[in-house]
Amino acid sequence: MASKFSATPEELSKIDHNPPKKGWMDTPVEFKEHTFCWGAKGKNLAALELPNARDWSPADEDWKLPENWQKIFLDGMKERLGKYRSFRLFMDICVRCGACADKCHFFIGGGDPKNMPVLRAELLRSIYRRYFTVSGRMFGRAARARDLTIDVLKELWYYYYQCTECRRCSVFCPYGIDQAEITIIGRELFNLLGLNIEWIAGPVANCYRVGNHVGLEPHTITSSVEFFCDDIEDVTGIRINPTFNRKGAEILFVAPSGDLFADPGTYTAMGYLMLFHELGLDYTWSTYASEGGNFGFFTSNEMGKRLNAKIYAEAKRLGVKWILGGECGHMWRVLHQYMDTWNGPADFMEVPVSPITGTRFENAKSTKMVHIAEFTADLIKHGKLKLDPSRNNHLNVTWHDSCNPSRAMGLLDEPRYVLKSVCNNFYEMPENTIREKTFCCGSGTGLNASENIELRMRGGFPRANAVKHVRDAHGVNMMSCICAIDRATLKALMEYWVPDVEISGLHELVGNALIMKGEKERTLDLRLVPLPGKAAKE
């Protein structure tokens, strides 16, 4: 068992950005405790029919690889170079200009040069050159090529599980190289050898077997939602009776399962329930398509597709017209950029139209799936919600743009519009840390485990630093976001770097402000904490 992580924020903030004396090819990888995740358990790899299912540990000398592991890796690479033009292009075109070098949160907070996106990619490009280019084959190291040895494989593994596929670096790349796609392929190749991490393989196996990452069975889901309804009744005096797996509902609602399990996501789930009730929305939850997130996407393209399939399958079975999606982060990269070609076209549904405002969501014409932030923004824009933002007056709120909704689907202004409508005190973090240039929580793509806590605290340092700025300047005490991994991990990040700043989802704050028909006078917020007096604007 690992030792306890005991480094203080003072110690961790002394970051050494000086590169090692030797060149990167001559600097061997060192697996530092608290910076890497446990290896996937054999039983979970077997449950997913992934190759080389066995228990293994990255800390061991012997990774229990098949004898022909090099061939498997290189054959896998060859197949993907042929299949994905983007991958070949990204292997070929980098000019090492360095624009990305200081943009990665892991490099900023850790100082390891191999976390500069350009060098992280170079770890794989050197293999590409050695085996797939003439110059690399002929001139080897002189052409910046190197053999695929076991140490090289371990180095690749170590750093490709130190990338959260957040794509901040790609915003700055003059060629538009998407480092996330390189990491995605790298991880696919590791999965050919049974080298997933447990924090991904466990949730994926859960999702494949039960339908969601947490492993909530149908009666557990209904019981949890019931529990939220009890609390909503305590807060508002209104009893909500949501439906599950209801055929003929107009809308299927899919949320990240974390919102049904972990605080503060559970308060966001209460916000969803209250909003839909107030609208009288003809919608249903599903205990089958009970996961918006997709850790399969962090495993392989095929696994992502396999887990994603159940959303459309359930929509078809229930006969809904369209799908509304909750506050999940990477779910929206998958839905926006992959779902349509993986499991679509979903032409058995209709182009989503808000039954309340009549707005036709042309942007979701093909996927038939609307983000709850745009749905709610549209309601507010049309004056369909009665809101009392003063109920959030005890909060000085800032907004964390979750990487995927912001960079992968451009959801920048809708959540801000909602936030400004439900809160009176809103403060932006500095310009180069928000919107497209937002900093990752440091724990995305399945790196939100506990054994890699130092990596997470280092990777989240730039985000935390920006929060500290608005806390000190404006007394910010709440950061809101639209991602379940964010809600779970930013909480730990704030406790470490910026104590006394809490985390919420967007619809928790909507739920606080929402004036519901027939509600009693609110004395509690959704966390069941007494609301300070209405004039509490200090």
Add this chain to the structure above:
Amino acid sequence: MSVVQVKGKDVELDEDGFLVNPEDWNDDMVAYFASQEDVTELTENHWKVINYLRDYFKKFGAAPMVRKVCKDTGFSMQEIYELFPSGPAKGACKLAGLPKPTGCV
């Protein structure tokens, strides 16, 4: 994966120190886990939470929400942390012999 000897019996634990085989759970294991998770003395209150977690797990196949633990046992979040310094998921679940919660948590 590691093997520890508790009262003369070999028990398999995963990297986080959680039970690999749920059937290995017994009072001796609770005492062992308590020593690992900074629980100095096992009191009636600890057992109240442990038994609650086990009952819930039997019924629902997952650990309960922390909010639900608080509501159903009557302990505040702070009291839970006082009982189990490493927290409800890593501490209390481990003592109760439950697997560690996974996903966006």
